[in-house]
Amino acid sequence: MFAIIAAKDLRELTRDGRLLWAGGLVVMLMLLALGAGWNRQVQLNSERSAGQALDYDAWLHQGYRHPHDAAEQGMHVFKPEPSLAVFDPGIGPFVGSTVWLQAHRQSEVKFRPAQDATGLQRFGELSPAWLLQVLLPLLIIVIGFNSVSDERERGTLRQLLSLGAPARSLLFGKAAALASCVGILIAPVGLAFAVLIVVHLPAGERVDVVYRIAWLAAGYGLYLGFFVFLTLAVSALARSSRAALVLLLGFWVAATLIAPRTASEATNLLYPTPSRLDFDDQLARDVADAGRKAWSTHFGARTQWDPSVPLSKWGAALKVDDEAGYGALDENFGRLWDTFERQQRAQGWVGLVAPVVALRGFSMGLAGTDFSQHRDFSTAAEAQRRKIQNIVSEDLIEHADRLGNAHFTYKAGPELWASVPQFKYQLPSVSFALAHHWASLALLAVMFCLSVALAQYALSRPLMR
């Protein structure tokens, strides 16, 4: 019975113009998004790895120079694009990709792509993830809103029940038909894309990406399944097809369009983000305080340029100064980033009414484009900067401090440059993402189960009202 119902519904849906037009549009957009994203990623990654190699080469061959001036030239490091960023760019457009590691200050990741774009960027980024999160639920609603109500209005439901079709078969048959419509649209493109990505990867990274894809499929499956069962439930509960349509569209607008914005406004009130000015002020104060304390314990001086700290201690002083600052930097940036993460976690609760919020976090987490993974990169870049600084200070203490006022005439050579290792950043593995986002997945699963229960309830009620 189940199979017959599914086959009948599927045939009806495929003959209907709605699926053809809407589905065709979605597939076209999907291909466009994948093509453009792929192209961009290949270009970016080759550019960045070439840039990174060039930069290190220049570091090694910078000739003889005072180590502090070498740290002035510094090093550029680039964030590699995770391969699934083509699928979900996540916060990518709104965070930078380049860090210039220089002496004295923690550099931020710069050059946000959104700065090089127009105001149109704020409408959103056309990506496969956006299509699956926003447009596919709409598609499910549009093709499924009348799947039960229409049978009732035409009187075929009565006939169907007279044949002894159990409500459960009816529900799952209709769900299977709706789900396979969606499947027909996205599975071929999705599979082809997954294979393409995995084939292009070096063998070492393949397993990780395959796991990520599998988890993503599970997350999106639950999300779209939620919409399938919700549509059926509302279609069975509503008085008429029209009422079902209006209710479902209302929910879609509220849940996918309005809820994410409202959630981000609300969490901003709950955990306010500091302004750049406040942040910079606080940071500068903390660094200065820490510095003063360190100066007085190490050198008994109040300021860096106190006459009691001659240039023969400059390397040692630099080291003390830098190390004193690390704590303040860690604390301030840590606090800021914790605020961001707290804001996002608080928004997770909105997932209870708007599953798209939960899915979005999960999706960008698994694609490797969420904030926690951006933070991981920023931390690694800062660690590299501190490594350079420490090497430089040690070398200054060893060689330049002996020269007194001629401190800056000291020049280090290639051996010192070579002692700074190349910056190698390994993207975090899938378990890192899961550890951050398992709650979202659990929430999606709960929402899915709730929608199934609601649909079962809706179809088990006396249908002949």
Next chain:
Amino acid sequence: MQPRPLPTLSLIVLHEARILVRDRTLLLVCCVLALMVGYGLFVGLAQATLRDRMVAQVLKHEQETQTANSGMLQSVLAGQTALIPFSNPANPAAMAGTLSGRYATMLNAPLAALAIGQSDMMPNYYRITYLSKVQFMYDTEIENPWNLLSGHFDLAFVIVFVLPLLVTTLGYNLLSAEREHGTLRLLCSQPLSIATLMTGKVVVRMLALLAIVIPVPLVVLLLIRPEARGAEQLVLMLLWSALVAAYTLFWFAVAALVNTVGLSSSTNALIMVALWTILVLILPVTMNLAVGLVSPAPSRTELANRTRVATAESLREYEDLYSADYRYASDPEALLVKNERIEVPSRMRAFFLAKQKVDERIEPLLKRFDQQLLQQQKLVDRLSLLSPAILINEALTSIAGTDSHRFLAFKDQTEAFHQEWRQYFSPRILESRAMTIRDLSSLPRWHWIEMPASEISWSIWWRVILMLALASVLGSLALARSSRLSIE
């Protein structure tokens, strides 16, 4: 007897209003709209206040630094303070750099609360020192990237995204409901054209929506933001109202046109939602992609590479200055001002010169970035003809002064000021001239030159006319078709 359109129209308007009030749909929709407009305005006001406060804070900071500098300089010149090379205000290189305390700031436009636009991302102040542009021009405002991605719930969002949906809710069954209830047949038996009927229905609904969305924000702004009361601002408010009205009219015209096809209410609703999805959701994101493809930004990786090369070259060029003897820590007397001359430590001179050189070398590349962005913006201006949502969004942000154009202008003016700042110090540093008290008060000052209001209002008028033209084409098409509508 020929129907007399005007009295009939007012009769229908009255009648329809009565039904809508009884029906409670209108009330519900109006409440939802009022709530959203209120919330959107609240969010916009909160953001505008935040930026106002930041500018005020920056200016205060600037004032304090100036006072501190002149106090310090006086005591240095009087020989009362121990001399420290990097914080000696008599030293022009220190004044140009760490002590500068000079900011380029851009005030909010008076109507900033109407749309957040790019203001949550682009900085509205820059700290001006002799540092290279790459070092300070790319600092952005701090905001959670997740929130930037979600977007703000501001008034522009309510108007661009939500208003058409509310129009759809009120208008998807203008005629189809009459037909489904069997009353269309009845109405057609009266001396009344369907065109008049439809016009009457649209007028009531539109007036109800506009009565909330237009006056509420404007009155609130006039009450709590005194700077919004100028003549120029009143013109902009008028433009804003015209724009919102034209956009609403456009969506009602679409609804009317869809209704004249003669399909069921459900189908009408589907068609309206499909049109909304295409015009408001899909076209803008697709065009964003297209703009990036047609006119891509130059590579930022290349900029990083060039910066490195330029920095290395300037380090090499000023190598002698960088590695000169440095005796100022142990011999602070060397920093004393003698005959209005001061010894600028050669390393500090090297910093100044090197940053200047770096900027000179990467200038062409930075120019390319700016040009490309302008190119993109031009493309967007042209493409906005294809989607009313883009058209109105661009116009709303430009009325609020939070559009890319204004931020680009700010960036340009800041670059010019940065140049001026350096040029002021360059001869002093090179000729070792000490800063005097008089100098401190004659330092280059920042003046933000606002974009000409006439230019803004011209471009918005043009958009209003375009939107009205679009709406009237669709509207007259709907009216023309209505005479051939089947009543079954």
